Amino acid sequence: MKLKIFTLLVAVSFLAGCGSLSGIPGTSGSVTEAEAASGIRQALNNGVSKGITALNQQDGFFGNQAYRLFLPPDARKIENVMRDLGMGKTVDRAILQINRAAEDAVGYATPIFTEAIREMTIQDAWNIIRGEQDAATRYFRDKTTAKLTAAFAPIIQRSLDKLEATRHYSDIINAYNRLPTTFNKLNPDLPSYVTEKAVSALFDQIAKEEANIRANPRARTTEILKKVFGSI
Numbered sequence: 001m002k003l004k005i006f007t008l009l010v011a012v013s014f015l016a017g018c019g020s021l022s023g024i025p026g027t028s029g030s031v032t033e034a035e036a037a038s039g040i041r042q043a044l045n046n047g048v049s050k051g052i053t054a055l056n057q058q059d060g061f062f063g064n065q066a067y068r069l070f071l072p073p074d075a076r077k078i079e080n081v082m083r084d085l086g087m088g089k090t091v092d093r094a095i096l097q098i099n100r101a102a103e104d105a106v107g108y109a110t111p112i113f114t115e116a117i118r119e120m121t122i123q124d125a126w127n128i129i130r131g132e133q134d135a136a137t138r139y140f141r142d143k144t145t146a147k148l149t150a151a152f153a154p155i156i157q158r159s160l161d162k163l164e165a166t167r168h169y170s171d172i173i174n175a176y177n178r179l180p181t182t183f184n185k186l187n188p189d190l191p192s193y194v195t196e197k198a199v200s201a202l203f204d205q206i207a208k209e210e211a212n213i214r215a216n217p218r219a220r221t222t223e224i225l226k227k228v229f230g231s232i
Helices: 002-016 033-055 079-084 088-108 110-118 122-130 135-162 165-177 191-215 223-228
Strands: none
Touching: 033 088, 033 110, 033 135, 033 191, 079 088, 079 165, 088 110, 088 135, 088 165, 088 191, 110 135, 122 135, 135 165, 135 191
């Protein structure tokens, strides 16, 4: 709440055209508009960076119960059948490599979020300040979803192919489709499913970091953040 009040005062000073924020309670010394804007952007950059780092590592997806990916819904229905047919190891390899592909892809999200932060206007900041507790996450979702999906899709395709997840998954689906009792054939296409899940997990992680930034304004890691949020 204190961070929200402070950033509201920052936005008011922007809109009023003030040259500095000296004298505003909760700031350390004289803080200029440029410093305040830089501090807010750094806070967002830090939150985004932490969110991406948490996922862009081994077991960022596979070792996290909240984000671990399983087979796509249609394929999940037949998982037990495939295991009963002796394809348990193939199923397990497919699931592992699907998660590895997602972990690999999210590492390419940083420049997309950086661009969105750089392009943030005074009005964008004002809307975030006056908005809900996930207003910044919503801003990022609006600004970056299409770009993230476009960027992730080919990366995930390459990762799935490199890690042979595509082959393992295709083996499962094709084996099921060949069963004489199978009337509704399944599509072995996988990248779009993994892309959607990776983007969704990334925004969920960003939302958690936004909540942390709002609740813990003393989490400062640079001099400008210490100056802007100095004694809040």
